[in-house]
Amino acid sequence: MAVWDAVAKIAGLPLFRLLADRYRGGLFDDRVFVYAAGGYYYPDKDLSALQNEMQGYLDLGYSTVKMKIGGAPLSEDLRRHRSRTQDLGEFGSLAVDANGRFSTWRPPSPTRPRTGSLRTALV
Numbered sequence: 001m002a003v004w005d006a007v008a009k010i011a012g013l014p015l016f017r018l019l020a021d022r023y024r025g026g027l028f029d030d031r032v033f034v035y036a037a038g039g040y041y042y043p044d045k046d047l048s049a050l051q052n053e054m055q056g057y058l059d060l061g062y063s064t065v066k067m068k069i070g071g072a073p074l075s076e077d078l079r080r081h082r083s084r085t086q087d088l089g090e091f092g093s094l095a096v097d098a099n100g101r102f103s104t105w106r107p108p109s110p111t112r113p114r115t116g117s118l119r120t121a122l123v
Contacts, residue, residue, distance in 0.1 A: 035095060036060070039067025039080070047083045054084055058092055066095040 008015040020028035036057035039050055050067070057065045067084060069077040084094050 034062070035064035035066055036062040037066045037097070039065070039084075041068060041071045047080065050080055051083055058088070064093040064095060066097055068099075069096045070098040
C-alpha cells in the first residue's frame, strides 16, 4: 500500500481515486465497512474489562467488534466469547481473530502413526 500511496502522491491524486481510475473505470465506493478490533490479552484484564472495552466500541458507533482469541486455554476463550455475545444486542456483531492459533492436527503417536493423509490428521 505504501508504494501505491507514493504513486498517488506523484500523480497528485488521492489513493482511492488512482485505484478507481486504474482498476474500476473511475468508479469508487463512497462507503467502506469498518469494525473495531480489540479484546487483546493483558495480565490484569478480566471479563468485566473486556466487556467494557467492547461496549466502548459499540458506544462509539461501531456495529461490529473483533476480539482476539487463541492466546488462552479454549475454556477461557469460550468464557470471553460468551461474555461478549450476551450483551451485543440486536444490532451488534462479534468477529474473532484466532490468527492461526487452532488446528485439528495432532502429532503422531504409536496408536496414530504418521501416514501423511488429512484423514489421519483429523482422527
